[in-house]
Amino acid sequence: MDFTAASKFLSYVLRHHPEAIGIELDDHGWANIDDLLEKAQNKGKDVDRDIIWQIIANSAKQRFILSSDKKYIRAGYGHSIDVDLQLKPKTPPEKLYHGTDYDNVAPILEDGIKAQSRNFVHLSTTIEEARKVGSRHGKPEILIVFSKQMSKDRYRFYQSQSEASVWLTPFVPPQFLKRKS
Incomplete structure (x- = not known):
C-alpha cells in the first residue's frame, strides 16, 4: 500500500470507522498498533509498521499521534465518532x-x-x-x-x-x- 492510500486508510479507520476492520478505540481514540496491523492485514490491507512511521514522520497534515511507548496510535483531529481527545481550551490567534x-x-x-x-x-x-x-x-x-x-x-x-x-x-x-x- 502506498503512502497516500495508507494515510487515507488510517484516517478512515481511526477517525470514522474502526469497526470496518474490527478494532476498538479506547475512550480517547487510541488503537493498539499490533491489533490495527493484524486486523488490517486480515481485511487485505497491506499496512505495516514502517508505513505508519513514514506517515507520522513525513505527512504534511500531521493527522496522527503515537503514544510515548509507541504501542498506540490515534488521529489527532477530524473525528466523526465520539472520542475524548483530552483537549484543553486555548486562546486562539486574532484571526x-x-x-x-x-x-x-x-x-x-x-x-x-x-x-x-x-x-x-x-x-x-x-x-x-x-x-x-x-x-x-x-x-x-x-x-x-x-x-x-x-x-x-x-x-x-x-x-x-x-x-x-x-x-x-x-x-x-x-x-x-x-x-x-
Missing part, C-alpha cells in the same frame, strides 16, 4: 481562516459554520492552508473568523495536538465571520 466552496458561503454567512458530521469545525492559521481545504470542496472561498473575539465571548477553541496550524471549535456563529475580499 483564523475557513476554506469552503463558493456555493457554501451565503448559507455559512447566514447560519455560521457548523461541524456537520465531525466533532469540531476545523480552522486554519493561514489563508494558504484554508485555500487548500476549500479547493477540496470546489471553487475555494476563504472566510475570516474573528477567533480572538469569539474566545473573549466565551466560545472555546482547541489547538490540534498533531497539527499546530489546525484549530478546533464546536461552532462559529455568523457574527464572527467575514468573507475575505
Whole structure:
C-alpha cells in the first residue's frame, strides 16, 4: 500500500470507522498498533509498521499521534465518532481562516459554520492552508473568523495536538465571520 492510500486508510479507520476492520478505540481514540496491523492485514490491507512511521514522520497534515511507548496510535483531529481527545481550551490567534466552496458561503454567512458530521469545525492559521481545504470542496472561498473575539465571548477553541496550524471549535456563529475580499 502506498503512502497516500495508507494515510487515507488510517484516517478512515481511526477517525470514522474502526469497526470496518474490527478494532476498538479506547475512550480517547487510541488503537493498539499490533491489533490495527493484524486486523488490517486480515481485511487485505497491506499496512505495516514502517508505513505508519513514514506517515507520522513525513505527512504534511500531521493527522496522527503515537503514544510515548509507541504501542498506540490515534488521529489527532477530524473525528466523526465520539472520542475524548483530552483537549484543553486555548486562546486562539486574532484571526483564523475557513476554506469552503463558493456555493457554501451565503448559507455559512447566514447560519455560521457548523461541524456537520465531525466533532469540531476545523480552522486554519493561514489563508494558504484554508485555500487548500476549500479547493477540496470546489471553487475555494476563504472566510475570516474573528477567533480572538469569539474566545473573549466565551466560545472555546482547541489547538490540534498533531497539527499546530489546525484549530478546533464546536461552532462559529455568523457574527464572527467575514468573507475575505
